[in-house]
Amino acid sequence: MPGPRTLSRLLVLHSWAGIVTGLLLFIVCFSGAVVVFKHEIDLWANPSLARLPRSERPAALATVLAQLQTHYPGATVESIALPDAVNPNYFAWVRGPGANARTKLALRSDTGAVVGPVDSQLGQYLRMLHVFLFFGPRWIVGFLGVSMLVLIGTGVVIHRKILAELFTLRWDRSPRVLLSDLHKCTGVWGLGFHILIAATGAWMGLAPLFEQGYEYLTTGATTAAAATQHGTAPAAMQSLDALHAAAQQAMPGLQTQHVSLRRWGSSSAEAGFSGKLGGHLASTARVDLDAVTGRLNKLHDPRTRGFWSLLNSLMEPLHFGDYGGLTLKWLYFILGLTPALMSISGTLIWLMHRGSPAVR
CATH class of the missing domain: 1.20.120 (Four Helix Bundle (Hemerythrin (Met), subunit A))
Structure with missing residues (x-):
């Protein structure tokens, strides 16, 4: 004592x-x-989005991407969020011509049609305040x-x-x-x-500070060299839905929440599919595919990557309580x-x- x-x-x-x-x-x-x-909160702050119909069979990802490219020609589609138990719509983040800076757009889940920019991101601002104190x-x-x-x-x-x-x-x-x-x-x-x-x-x-420091000390030079080797030649992309199916086949149980597109349209394009795992608390599952060939580039399955990776994947759901309903x-x-x-x-x-x- x-x-x-x-x-x-x-x-x-x-x-x-x-x-x-x-x-x-x-x-x-x-x-x-x-x-x-x-x-x-985001739906409450955007009542017009809450009134949009919820589709039991959401529009294909390829349709959503085509709608975005039609409405914002020349813009870069960075990521797409799929409908979930709370949100009935698709959301997409685009940057470039036709979209001022980085813009969050809403799309109907039944047709994939673009509704327009999201008026309020109050929920996201609160998260930024909590996680980063804004800046x-x-x-x-x-x-x-x-x-x-x-x-x-x-x-x-x-x-x-x-x-x-x-x-x-x-x-x-x-x-x-x-x-x-x-x-x-x-x-x-x-x-x-x-x-x-x-x-x-x-x-x-x-x-992340310790992880970044370790990676810098052990693989920093290799990573920097690899970053300069990305090809930029135009290339034909595989269907986003075909890539999604390949991702789910590569990681059984993946419940995709976000799709990220990197260097889309070029020979080094990648599509990343991330989300939760069915029947598992982990929230950091991710599959990265070559968007030209469909080849698996990287797979992050917390169930198979050891104790520390599994522990890390549990931190966010345990912290935010988004795994047990209302x-x-x-x-x-x-x-x-x-x-x-x-x-x-x-x-x-x-x-x-x-x-x-x-x-x-």
């Missing part, structure tokens, strides 16, 4: 870690709680995940009588004491969820608000402590 001096130091660490990161933690945690409804690198949010783990760890040690504090609310004491009790109860009741969110957020924010989303939303509230209550407790003598 830690001695009084150790507990005092942990309390100082807990207090200052909360004060330094409190505002950013509130922003990240609050936006994260809301962003579990990203797709629902920051993702490692900042990863660092906040580490900070949250430090706060959790020090808080558990400081409040050793954790079970006794499950129902400790001293309503007859001073506001500071009551606020402190609420702070501790919220932390105890949400402890497991807070650890899950902090650990997965830290992993997703910081793991009920789980509401649970993530309610629990996700608690660390945001704790950042406020912790700051208020600190300010009360600095501004007046402790009330016991």
Whole structure:
């Protein structure tokens, strides 16, 4: 059991870690709680899209691509999002002539016809706020995940009588004491969820830094040399639907959510199909095919790539709660608000402590 001096130091660490990161933690945690409804928010913000018919047999990908190329000749189609349980439409991102900068377009799922640019991307803006703080690198949010783990760890040690504090609310004491009790109860009741969110957020924010550093040290020169070897001569593309079928054959169980097109129309064109795996929590499955020959270029199946790849594939669904339907989303939303509230209550407790003598 830690001695009084150790507990005092942990309390100082807990207090200052909360004060330094409190505002950013509130922003990240609050936006994260809301962003579990990203797709629902996007539909709510675009009521005309929500009224479009849902097709049990969506239009062929080749039809969608042809519609885009007809309406935006000369533009580069970068990716296509397929309809899902929430969103009844196709979405596509195009760049270049006829489309100002990078534009998100909606298309009908039944015919593939272009509806037009999406008016509001409120859900995506909230996700950008949560993941990148709009313009920051993702490692900042990863660092906040580490900070949250430090706060959790020090808080558990400081409040050793954790079970006794499950129902400790001293309503007859001073506001500071009551606020402190609420702070501790919220932390105890949400402890497991807070650890899950902090650990997965830290992993997703910081793991890419280590991966990129390792790749740079081990394969940087080779990758740089390979990047200059892409052919740019025009070439005939295979049907996007034929490539999709080949991707699903290469990875049984793939439930495609996004299609990415790289260097489309050239001899080095690639089509990437990414999404979830049927009956599996992993969300980073991907198949890359040569769009000219249909040859398999790369396959990322978390089920067969070892423990660390499988673990990495679980981080996003566990963090955002998009694997269990609407009920789980509401649970993530309610629990996700608690660390945001704790950042406020912790700051208020600190300010009360600095501004007046402790009330016991």
